[in-house]
Structure formats: C-alpha cells, structure tokens
Amino acid sequence: MSTTHAITPSSRAFSSDNMAGASPEIARAVADAATGQVLPYGNDPFTDSARRRLREIFERDVDVFPVSTGSAANGLSLAALTPPWGSVLCHPDSHINTDECGAPEFFTNGAKLVGVPGADSKIDPEALRAAVRRRAGDVHSVQP
DSSP states (O other), X not given: OOOOOXXXXXXXXXXXXXXXXXXXXXXXXXXXXTSSOOOSTTOSHHHHHHXXXXXXXXXXXXXXXXXXXXXXXXXXXXXXXXOTTBEEEEOTTSHHHHSSTTHHHHHTTSOEEEEOOOXXXXXXXXXXXXXXXXXXXXXXXXXX
C-alpha cells in the first residue's frame, strides 16, 4: 500500500533540496556542460574549478568528489570518517538522523547513528563528553 503526502506551504519549507525542478538557468548550464567530451574521475574542468575555489576558500589543499545527491554526499563523507564498528554522534533532530533514510548506515557499512541530546536541536557539550566516554574501548559497543 502506498501512501501519498500532501505538500503544504509549511511542509515545503525544509522538505528536500530535490523536490522541485531546476530553474531554467540551472537546466541550461547543465545542458551546456553535458556537451562534448571531458576526462572522467575528477579530471574534468568543472571539478578542477571547484577544487581550486575550495582551496582558496579553505586556504589549504583539498580535493573534491562530486556526487549526484546530498544523501550520497553525506553518506560517503561519513563513510570516509567512520569505520563499520564506529558511531556517528549527532543530535536526534539532525538531518543525518531524520532525513537520510538509512543512507549513513548503508554507506558506512553499518556504523551506528547515536543521538546526543541538547536544547534547540544543538548538541549539549556535556552530553557529548558523556557520549564520547560511554563504552569507549568496549569491544561489544560501537565506538564514537
């Protein structure tokens, strides 16, 4: 049984970055970029331009790995930083905990999202300290 959800103005505010079509300017830019041939795997001028700009912004050497969706970007980023036996400490209201539909666990090969409370959807520093210390080194528990 499928369920449909009505999209109301209030639900639209923070629903998703991919629920609407692209603006005409973006659609044209994508179509223009999709002509011709370029080298793959980050050797194209678009990735090189992004890499250069981010190096300027962060004032250090960085690399760029474009992916097709925000969920893929979030999941792959967490996977690069978290082993399968690890945990990702996040607020219970955080985007990765409420809106990624299992992508972090999938991409990390099983790392666990662990909610750390705090007022106004911000992690409380003392709660974070306790979460980091809790069961650290215990082989029967995911590690922060």
